[in-house]
Amino acid sequence: MPDRITMQVTRYRPEEESGESVQEYEVPCSKDWVVLDGLNYIKDRLDGSLSYRWSCRMGVCGSCGMTVNGEPKLTCETFLSEYGSGPVRVEPLKNFPVIRDLVVEIGDFMRKLVMVKPWMIRDQEKPVSEGEYLQTPNELDEYKQFSMCINCMLCYSACPIYGLEPGFIGPAAIALAQRYNLDSRDEGSAERLDVLSEHDGIWGCTFVGECTEVCPKHVDPAGAIQRYKLTAALAGLKSFVLPRSAR
Amino acid sequence: MAKRSLEPMLWLLFSAGGVVSALLVPILVLLLGIAFPLGWLSAPNYEHLFAIVRHPLTRVALFGICVLSLFHGAHRFRFTLYDGLQIKHLNELINLFCYGGAIVLSLWAGYLLWAVP
Amino acid sequence: MSEHLRDHPAEHPGYTEYHPRWLRRRPSTYWWLERRAYVSFITRELSSIFIAWFIVYLLLFIRAVSRGDASYQQFLAWSRHPVVLVLNVVTFLFVVFHAFTWFNLAPKAMVVHVGGKPLPASVISASNYAAWVAATAFVVWLLLGG
Secondary structure (H helix, E strand, O other): OOOEEEEEEEEOOOOOOOOOOOEEEEOOOOOEHHHHHHHHHHHHHHHOOOOOOOOOOOOOOOOEEEEOOOOEEEOOOOOOHHHHHOOOOEEEEOOOEEEEEOOOHHHHHHHHHHHOOHHHHHHHHHHHHHHHOOOHHHHHHHHHHHOOOOOOOHHHOOOOHHHOOOOOOOOHHHHHHHHHHHHOOOOHHHHHHHOOOOOOOOOOOOOOOOOOHOOOOOOHHHHHHHHHHHHHHHHHHHHHHHHHHHO | OOOOHHHHHHHHHHHHHHHHHHHHHHHHHHHHHHHHHHHOOOOOHHHHHHHHOOOHHEEEOOOOHHHHHHHHHHHHHHHHHHOOOOOOHHHHHHHHHHHHHHHHHHHHHHHHOOOOO | HHHHHHHHHOOOOOOOOEEOEEEOOOOOHHHOOHHHHHHHHHHHHHHHHHHHHHHHHHHHHHHHOOOHHHHHHHHHHHHHHHHHHHHHHHHHHHHHHHHHHHHHHHHOOOOEEEEEEEOHHHHHHHHHHHOOOOOOHHHHHHHHHH
């Protein structure tokens, strides 16, 4: 394994240039170094002007998503040694506007996430005096996988439809909606159906399946979406055939 | 009430068509499109084939296969045009071509199957 | 600076009124060539054209059979034409690809619960394949034996 590895980092400085450029840096390569360590080395020792997001450095906060050699990855979980003698190309996450260098604008995702109402909705809140909500292990297993999402947006970066279709709600948001729909304590499926079943909401998805491939937490958003398509379609059919019982 | 959109219905048709075409079209292509013309296997004699085709059950089944497979293909092709060629701005034209084509071919299928002597 | 920016936007191309201009990268027309998974996806989607072609062929077949033995034999002769034959072979390959991808992915949409627990995806996949074998056997029996 080589001592040093070249990192080709995309730069975008709007106050100086109107487009992207690539800058090369040589960083030490130790077997326990991840791409984030390389970026931190660059910022600390080589070029303090590099901008990027990171936080927990252990794969739970979802801040450090970037495109590494063409693949969406969490840079804190991607080892430099995976790339042999390099070079390692680091670009901002695809399908998002770039604010600066490797920092992307995630406002669209945040708005779409709120639209699906990713919180417990109940017709009647249970007062504290009545005790806790009880849930069996089987009921927990129904939605547990979808609750693992860390909002890192690698799935949005991998999804070609999200890049092409401005109205598409996107994998993580739909998986999170399912996390609540499938939770036995939640009663908000009908409310979420209105948002999701709109023309572009989920119907733009053509089951490419890349979102599931790149998810670092094995959430399987593609599965969540297909399952929801069936639920939404049957609900639509029911409301068409029996309009009164649907409401 | 969820906003009345045709998308969920079209997706159900697409799914049904996907199942039907996945189950039946491969063997039908193999037999009708390749094996019979090339004379592999002992192809059925004409009387046998005709008896099968004119049976009311076969006609209904064939109609179902045709309609569902056509709508499956139309739905998938529509999205391929949107995403593959990025011509979504022509979406009315694309919808007309895809679903319109499926409807026209379904009508032809219905006529042909009804008209079997 | 912000007044100058607001009044003379052309002199500050890197800025909008409120923040530096974001870089918006559009997907390329050939995005589907960029990853193997995308190529595989588009191939699967293109099977739709071949399904449509087969239905047309099937309808022509039915029409030929309806018109009598002579017309049926003529149709078979036409099907032997290299262009039609090659088209049907290609159609067969695409349709088989569609079937495999469909049966592998269908379990994701259909979660069947038995006794409180969902059935594993492999069980649903296996039953799909079993159904495929059964359907194929039925068609073969119908057309060749019966």
